[in-house]
Amino acid sequence: MSAASASAAPHAGGDRFVDLPAGPRICYRVEGPAEGVPLLLIAGLGLDLTSWPRPMVDGFVDRGFKVIRFDNRDAGRSSRMPAPPPGRLRQLLARPRPDAYDLADMAADAHGLLDHLDVDRAHLVGxxxxxxxxxxxxxxxxxRVATLTSIFSTTxxxxxxxxxxxxxxRLAKRPARTVEESVTRRLAMLAHIGSATLLPDEAQERAWAAALWDRGDGARRHEGVARQIGxxxxxxxxxxxxxxxTAPTLVVRGDVDRMVHPTGGRATATAIHGARHVEITGVAHHLAPAVLDRLVELTTDLARAHGAAVTAAARTGGAA
Incomplete structure (x- = not known):
């Protein structure tokens, strides 16, 4: 166990914390069989570990994965970084602040979490x-990476x-000032970047958006989003x-994505040697309920094809 283990502590609701040597305090959860195949889920811009839909997490656990989720730095209950956030003009002009952290720093957080959990190799889904x-x-x-599944991302x-x-x-609008305004913004954004045919569960999205506000430092959440954009x-x-x-890679994208144009998925698959490219008709920039089983099966098939002993065994419901 790493030296950072001593700082880990449980929290109601399954949240645990670790202070990484690189600086940030990371909030994480682990579910599934203790000896299961490690699967690390990495959330998107401004989202926290709860952004992975419950049926998707349960689907992976059902198949024998030990599912690890975490809040990226500047999201959820993980550390807020000290640098000032970039202003909206910097974001629109793609001119990050000189003191911005980058994707390598965020990847180092994930690497540090794997070290803390004594995970030598994990299947990654981002x-x-x-x-x-x-x-x-x-x-x-x-x-450290057994397989890689990349969902609606770019290069x-x-x-x-x-x-x-x-x-x-829509991203450039002034920040929400109340939880009600934040929820309304989330649903409006989802109506714009989500699918017209693979619809969300509005009640669940409303409840999740309210919880995201509570886990994400409320009215200051936009500062973390801005730093992640930077x-x-x-x-x-x-x-x-x-x-x-070199990891076996699956690139999944939809054909109607307004947040990351489908050309990003094609370019990603082209750049990674041997990557499999899957386009799902009707998918936009949202993990819609109707597509979750497909994503679980695609990732499981990739892991199984490269030696992971994943099964369709009954879920244990255990937590590491």
């Missing part, structure tokens, strides 16, 4: 910005994967780094 973090980890620490090349102007305009922008074009990835 969505959107989480996909960028997962790929950075896979490129820089290939021995950093400005010629591909760019958000629609309409999505940028991290992506500070990392530039990662196409060259993607060519260093």
């Amino acid at each position: 969505m959107s910005t989480g996909g960028m973090i997962a790929r950075t980890l896979a490129a820089r620490h290939p021995g 950093g090349n400005r010629k591909v994967g760019q958000p629609a102007v309409s999505a940028l305009v 991290a992506v922008q500070a990392s530039g074009d990662r196409t060259g780094e993607l060519r260093r990835i």
Whole structure:
């Protein structure tokens, strides 16, 4: 066990914390059989570990995975970083602050969490910005990554994967000041970037958005989102780094994504040697209920094809 283990402490609701040597305090949860196959889920921009839908987490546990979720730095209950957030003009012009952290720093947090949990190799699943973090980890620490699943993400090349102007305009709005306003904004954004055919569960989305406000420092949550945007922008074009990835890779994207244009998925799959590219009709920038089983099966098939002893055994409900 790493030296950082001594600082870990449980929290009601399954949250645990570890102070990493690199600085941030990371909040995480582990579910599934103690001897299960480690699977690390990495959330997207401004999202916390609860953004992974319960049926998806349960689906992985049912198949014998030990599922690890965590709040990235500047999200959920993990540390807020001390640097000032970039202003909206910097974000729109893609000019990060000189003191911005980058995707490599966020990948180092994930690497530190694996060290803390004594996980030698894990299957990685990342969505959107989480996909960028997962790929950075896979490129820089290939021995720690068994397989990689990247969901609606992109390379950093400005010629591909760019958000629609309409999505940028919505992101650039002044921050929400109350939980009610934040929930309304979330549902409006989801109506814009979500699928017209694979619909969300509005009641669940409303409840999740309210909980996200509580876990994410409320009215100051936008500062963490801005710093994460700065991290992506500070990392530039990662196409060259993607060519260093050796882990078996699955790239999943939808065909109607207003937040990350489908060209980003194609460019990602092209850059990673041997990557399998799967386009799901009707999928946008949201883990809609109707697509969760497909994502679980695609990831499980990838892991099984490369030696993981995953099964369809009954869920134990245990936690490590």
